[in-house]
Amino acid sequence: MSAQKRRTFKIEAFKHRVEIDPKYAERTWKVLEHAIHEIYNHNASGLSFEELYRNAYNMVLHKYGEKLYSGLVTTMTGHLKEIAKSIEDAQGSLFLEELDRKWGEHNKALQMIRDIMMYMDRTFVPSSGRTPVHDLGLNLWRDNIIHSSKIQSRLLDTLLDLIHRERKGEVINRGLMRNITKMLMDLGPVYQEDFEKPFLEVSASFYSGESQQLIECCDCGEYLRKAEKRLSEETERVSHYLDSGSEVKITSVVEGEMIANHMQRLVHMENSGLVNMLVDDKYEDLARMYNLFRRVTDGLLMIRDVMTLHLRETGRQLVSDPEKLKDPVDFVQHLLDEKDKYDLIISKSFNNDKTFQNALNSSFEYFINLNNRSPEFISLYVDDKLRKGLKGVSEEDVEVVLDKVMMLFRYLQEKDVFEKYYKQHLAKRLLSGKTVSDDAERSMIVKLKTECGYQFTSKLEGMFTDMKTSVDTLQGFYASQHAEIGDGPTLAVQVLTTGSWPTQPSAPCNLPTEIIGICEKFRTYYLGTHTGRRLTWQTNMGTADIKATFGKAQKHELNVSTYQMCILMLFNSVDRLSYKEIEQATEIPASDLKRCLQSLACVKGKNVLRKEPMSKDIAEDDAFYFNDKFTSKFIKVKIGTVAAQKESEPEKQETRQRVEEDRKPQIEAAIVRIMKSRRVLDHNTIVTEVTSQLQSRFLPNPVVIKKRIESLIEREFLERDKADRKLYRYLA
Amino acid sequence: MEEEEAGTMVHTNFYCHLGNWGILKKLEQWFIPISMSPWKLGEKAALQALKANPYVDMIVVDGISLLCTDLQVDPQDIVMLVVSWHMKAATMCEFSRQEFIGGLQSLGIDTIEKFREKLSYMRSELRDDQRFREIYNFSFGWAKEKGQKSLALETAIGMWQLLFAEWHWPLVDHWCQFLQLKHNKAISRDTWSQLLEFAKTIDLQLSNYDEEGAWPYLIDEFVEYLTENGIVQRPQN
Numbered sequence: 001m002s003a004q005k006r007r008t009f010k011i012e013a014f015k016h017r018v019e020i021d022p023k024y025a026e027r028t029w030k031v032l033e034h035a036i037h038e039i040y041n042h043n044a045s046g047l048s049f050e051e052l053y054r055n056a057y058n059m060v061l062h063k064y065g066e067k068l069y070s071g072l073v074t075t076m077t078g079h080l081k082e083i084a085k086s087i088e089d090a091q092g093s094l095f096l097e098e099l100d101r102k103w104g105e106h107n108k109a110l111q112m113i114r115d116i117m118m119y120m121d122r123t124f125v126p127s128s129g130r131t132p133v134h135d136l137g138l139n140l141w142r143d144n145i146i147h148s149s150k151i152q153s154r155l156l157d158t159l160l161d162l163i164h165r166e167r168k169g170e171v172i173n174r175g176l177m178r179n180i181t182k183m184l185m186d187l188g189p190v191y192q193e194d195f196e197k198p199f200l201e202v203s204a205s206f207y208s209g210e211s212q213q214l215i216e217c218c219d220c221g222e223y224l225r226k227a228e229k230r231l232s233e234e235t236e237r238v239s240h241y242l243d244s245g246s247e248v249k250i251t252s253v254v255e256g257e258m259i260a261n262h263m264q265r266l267v268h269m270e271n272s273g274l275v276n277m278l279v280d281d282k283y284e285d286l287a288r289m290y291n292l293f294r295r296v297t298d299g300l301l302m303i304r305d306v307m308t309l310h311l312r313e314t315g316r317q318l319v320s321d322p323e324k325l326k327d328p329v330d331f332v333q334h335l336l337d338e339k340d341k342y343d344l345i346i347s348k349s350f351n352n353d354k355t356f357q358n359a360l361n362s363s364f365e366y367f368i369n370l371n372n373r374s375p376e377f378i379s380l381y382v383d384d385k386l387r388k389g390l391k392g393v394s395e396e397d398v399e400v401v402l403d404k405v406m407m408l409f410r411y412l413q414e415k416d417v418f419e420k421y422y423k424q425h426l427a428k429r430l431l432s433g434k435t436v437s438d439d440a441e442r443s444m445i446v447k448l449k450t451e452c453g454y455q456f457t458s459k460l461e462g463m464f465t466d467m468k469t470s471v472d473t474l475q476g477f478y479a480s481q482h483a484e485i486g487d488g489p490t491l492a493v494q495v496l497t498t499g500s501w502p503t504q505p506s507a508p509c510n511l512p513t514e515i516i517g518i519c520e521k522f523r524t525y526y527l528g529t530h531t532g533r534r535l536t537w538q539t540n541m542g543t544a545d546i547k548a549t550f551g552k553a554q555k556h557e558l559n560v561s562t563y564q565m566c567i568l569m570l571f572n573s574v575d576r577l578s579y580k581e582i583e584q585a586t587e588i589p590a591s592d593l594k595r596c597l598q599s600l601a602c603v604k605g606k607n608v609l610r611k612e613p614m615s616k617d618i619a620e621d622d623a624f625y626f627n628d629k630f631t632s633k634f635i636k637v638k639i640g641t642v643a644a645q646k647e648s649e650p651e652k653q654e655t656r657q658r659v660e661e662d663r664k665p666q667i668e669a670a671i672v673r674i675m676k677s678r679r680v681l682d683h684n685t686i687v688t689e690v691t692s693q694l695q696s697r698f699l700p701n702p703v704v705i706k707k708r709i710e711s712l713i714e715r716e717f718l719e720r721d722k723a724d725r726k727l728y729r730y731l732a
Numbered sequence: 733m734e735e736e737e738a739g740t741m742v743h744t745n746f747y748c749h750l751g752n753w754g755i756l757k758k759l760e761q762w763f764i765p766i767s768m769s770p771w772k773l774g775e776k777a778a779l780q781a782l783k784a785n786p787y788v789d790m791i792v793v794d795g796i797s798l799l800c801t802d803l804q805v806d807p808q809d810i811v812m813l814v815v816s817w818h819m820k821a822a823t824m825c826e827f828s829r830q831e832f833i834g835g836l837q838s839l840g841i842d843t844i845e846k847f848r849e850k851l852s853y854m855r856s857e858l859r860d861d862q863r864f865r866e867i868y869n870f871s872f873g874w875a876k877e878k879g880q881k882s883l884a885l886e887t888a889i890g891m892w893q894l895l896f897a898e899w900h901w902p903l904v905d906h907w908c909q910f911l912q913l914k915h916n917k918a919i920s921r922d923t924w925s926q927l928l929e930f931a932k933t934i935d936l937q938l939s940n941y942d943e944e945g946a947w948p949y950l951i952d953e954f955v956e957y958l959t960e961n962g963i964v965q966r967p968q969n
Contacts, residue, residue, distance in 0.1 A: 683946030706949045713922045714881055720922065725929060726946040 025064045028055045029071050035116070036072070039109045040079045049115070057119040065124030072117065076137065080106075080144040088150045096158055099151075100179045103141070110137035142187045146194065155180075159195065160202050166237070167206065177241035185243055196246055200253055207257035215262050219272035221285040227258040228288055251295075260296040267306050274303060275310050278345065286349035300355070308359045311342070315367030319374070328373075328646050329389075332381035336404050339364065365411040373652070375418035378408055380646060382444065383425040391436050398440050406447050413699045417659050419456060422448075423502040426460060430467050431494060431541060452696060462500035470494040477525050491518045495526065496538070508537040509562075509588045512569035539563065540592065548608065551628035558608060559638045563588050563596045568608070571626045579622045594618040599639055605632060606639050667700055667708045675718060675730040682726050683709075791827040803848055810894050814854040817870045824874050858898045865928060868895055872924045882918030885911060892927075901931040903958075910957045915950060923948045939967050 035052050038044055059068045083102050090098040114121065114133040121133050131139065145151060159180065166172045184191040207230070214223050231254050238247040259266075266289075267274045277285050293299030315338070318324055324331055342360050350356045368374050382405055390398050412418055429435045442464070449457040474493055498505065511519060523535055544565035546558045560568065566586045570577055577585075583593060597618050601611040610627040611618075647655065670690045675681060681689075686709065687702050694700050709728065712718045721727035791799065800807040819835025821827050827835075841847045857863045875891050876883040883891075889908045896904040907927070911919075926948050934941050941947075941955055958964040 684944055703949060703952075706946075706952075710920060710922055710948055714920045720926075725926070728946075 025059060025062065025067060028059050029064075029067060031055050032059075032068070032116070033071060033075055036075045036079075036109075036113060039112050040105075042105075044112060052116045053118070056117050060120045060124050065120055065128070068117070068120055069124065069128075069130060072113070072133070073136070073140070076113075076140050077144060080140055084145050084148045084151060087145065088148075095154065096176055096180060099145075099155070100176060100183075102145075103179070103183050106137070106141055110134060113137070138187055142190060146184075146187065146190060152194070156195065156198060160199065163199070163237070164202075164206065167233070174240050181241055181243065191243060196243070196249070199246075200249055203250060204253050204257055207254055208261075211258045211262060215265060220266050220269040220274075221272060221277070221282065221288075223262075223266060224285065224288045224292060227254070227292060230254055230258065231292075255292075255295045259292055259299065263293065263296070263299060263302055267302055274306050278307060278310060278342075281341070281345065283345065283348045286345060287351075290350050290353075300353070304356055304359050307356070308363050311360065311363035312366055314338070315363060316370055319367055319371035325371075325373070325377075328377035328380040329384045331377055332405075332408070335364075335368070335408060339404070339407070361411070364408075365413075368408065368411045369413045372414070372417075372656075373646075375412055375414050376421045376646065376652075376655075378405065378412070379418055379421040379425050381405065382422070383429065386436055386440055386444070387429060387434050388436060390440055395439070398437070399443065402440070402444055402447060405444075406451065409448075410451065413695075414659075415452065415456075416662065416697045417656075420502070420655060420659055423460065423463075426463060427501055427503060430463055432543070459500045462497060466496050466500060467494060473526065476529070477522055480525060481521065488518055489515050491515070491522060493522055495535070503538065503541065505536060505538065506540045506589070508539045509566055509586050511537070511539070512566055514569060539566070539588075550630050554631065555635070556630075556632060557636045559636065560600075561596065561639075563592055564600055564639060567593075567596060567600065571609075576623060576625050579618065579620050579624070582624065597622075597624065601627075603639075606637060608637075608639070663698060663700065663704070664708060666694060666697070667705055668712060670694055671705070671708060671712060672717060675728065678730075680721065680727055680729050682724075683728065686728065790829070791832060793825055796825060796827075802844055803851065805851060810858070810898060811851050811854050813871060813874075813894070814857055814867060816874055817867050818854070821874060823878055864899055868928050869925050871895065872921055880918070882920050883924065884918055885916065888919045888924070896931075902936060903931070906958065906963055907954060910954050911950075914953065914957065920948075923950050926951060936964070937967060938964050941966075 032052060032055055035047050038047060056068060059065065083106070087095065087098045087102060110133070114137070117133050124130070125132050130136075146155065159177070162172045162177065181191065181195065184195050210230075211227075214226055218226065231251060234250045234254055235247060238244065238250065242250075274286075274289065276282075277289070289303065290300070293303055318331075318334060318338070324334060339360075346352060346356050346360065382402075385401060385405075390401065393401075409415070409418065426441075429441075435441055445457050445460050445464075448460075470493060473495060474491075477493075496503070519537065526535060527533065539562045542562035544560055544562060546560060546565060546568060547555065548558050548568075549555050558568070563586070566588065567582055570582065570585055579593075579597070582588075582597070583590070586593070588596070597609070597611070598616075599606065601607055601609040601624060602616055602618075608627055608630050610625040610629075612623045612625070615622075667690060670693045671686060674686060674689045674693070683706075687705050690705055691700055691702075709718065713720070713728075716731055718728045719731055721729055796812075797807055800809075800812065805811060815835070816824065816827070818839055819827060819831045821831050821835075836842070836847075839850055841850055858867065871891055872883055875887050889911065892904055892908060930947065930951055938955060938958065943952070959966055
């Protein structure tokens, strides 16, 4: 393959030169110069565009582009200097107007000149590296007008003064402002350097001054309203006559001066600060504060921290105030009200901000657990609601109340203590038949199960089952008895499975002869259908309805506890009994006996027995009489005490001890589970893992965990590592 | 020194070896058959052994006093603990025939004189860190009642007094006082062995005591006791 060169054809210019003589160039230039003068003197109408264009074209063509260009520069400069003078001479408000007018004229002139010089613009200018005509015109304007010593500072001062006056409330000529700033923007970096920078500085000191003033005389809400107003003013200002890029800069100046610099003082302002707003539910003010503070660094953090501190303090006071703790139901209602209040604030004013929700939750968790009776009280609250508080309430509203309670429950660290009390209270409700709605009870159990797993609720469910089964058993019993019962007392039995119920089994007392018969019949019936079981009458529970006839043939129906029934029935055969005699006959334990006698003899309106002496307390040598003179406006008189109450101090200690005992095996089981899977672990990791495994029920004490570990070492489930004494090893 | 005495013996190989040894006579004296023992032994172990082999003998308290007399040593002397350790004795105040003879063999003792000489060697063993630790840990199992998991407090205190007389630990008296005041219960094996580690590694100002150091809770409480009562001033960190 031979490389054949391609021949490129060239068209050569004429070899001969077409010269024009310099005089011709000078003449041509003069024509153009004259035209420029005319243009600047508003006499352009008499000019011929075609002729001027041709002239400019010829000059460039004949290599006189340099002359043309420099001539243009000189001529324009000359005119601009004149213009500068006329602007400088303008007085007062005419200054800006003159500047604006001349700018407009200059632009028009520039346009025409550029059109005329278009050929030069396209050929000579790029090849010689000069500034194009339009930009040249702008630069010359900038250098001769804007940066003229007599105009530069006066311009800036005028603009800033107008803005200041507008900020003070005066109305200014926004259109004019707009034109001026637009002119500055057209001149490249002039806007930023010559105007915006000083504008921002001046604004900063303006707002610094204003905020100092306002903070001395306004309360927090007022101040924030004013700050908000200023911010929206500035935004509006920008949209009307400033460059849009200035918006974020000026707003951040206002935010910095008015908000960031005074955040602390605002939040903590006495009588009007954040805490006051929270206490008084000032939703609008709070929302305003939230929206303003979120614009500055750590603004929301400050609000959140102050809110948290306040919550924790009020919460702490609430849970340690003995007045508020007197009535557990009230106490819990207070907690719920407080939660509702803050939920509303967060939703109305804080935009449902999750970080605020979290702060609320952690504060509640903190102070609810400061009082170790919280689990008991919450259970009492539920008890009150399920016993009577929710009577007549719609199903949906019941759910709402129970869900709110569950939310408090979730804050509890000692959920196992709650479980213990809930069981006790539930048992009392079930056995006394005093529950407002079976559905509500079940709903609560389901919620607990969802939260804590089935183990938590399996025994509770067992209690419900027992109640239901008892109904069936009783029906079967009566069906089997037919006529044999006749006029005897009616018996209602609840058969409780030991282990499901929290009640302490106790030895039965002596039942009255009147009912022994039917009790035995029931026992026979039950054991007949359930072999291998043992039944024990729990006489420390149960109730009886007794018909009593008093003096003047007044009949009443007394509702009493089983113990009280045993006592009263004794008075069918005698009128007087001593304490000792009653004790002997009934074999009721002493402390229970005293309590029963007290409620039968010492309570006004319920004193079906009369005591001698008439003292308030029961002494062992007291004597009791049937109170013939008993009266009551009610036919049915209730004497037994069945409702759940908050525990006395010794009862509370006992319950707590039982809870501590129950926790030991749970901790051990957790330790064994963890060690079985991890084989070797150091002490601190075990403590962390155990705590995390058990936290849904309670917070284990690290000292207790340590003791359990040592116990497991002793029983040879674990051993210490031979090399590192801080490690434990699982022994298979 | 006793005269050698050949004799016909009933049982084991031991006797063939021991035949010419003067110790033989002593063995007869020291060993008291169970049926003659006025002292109650560790119940189950001894009874079972009796059932199994009526010829199993034990040296118990009387025998031990005799032994100590012959060795010219006080029965309360800590060297007897070291002897027990060598013999791998299961319980204090008694040696089974197996333990005793096995121990003598491993120590290479065939005369009373040699036994006496070995005593000073055994005393010196207490100076060795590793051996002391082994003896210390051994003494827990040795001192406690058979069948119990823990060591009775009084016995433990006695042992500690004995042991820490050899390897001096200045806090031992406070420790014992603390236990009597606040604990008053038996001591677990873990607590026993960890105490030595504590005594050896933690300085007397408790400056290197670490609350997170996985020490038994009794030791944590002891540290609290010392600081609360101003017995030790811990340096502020």
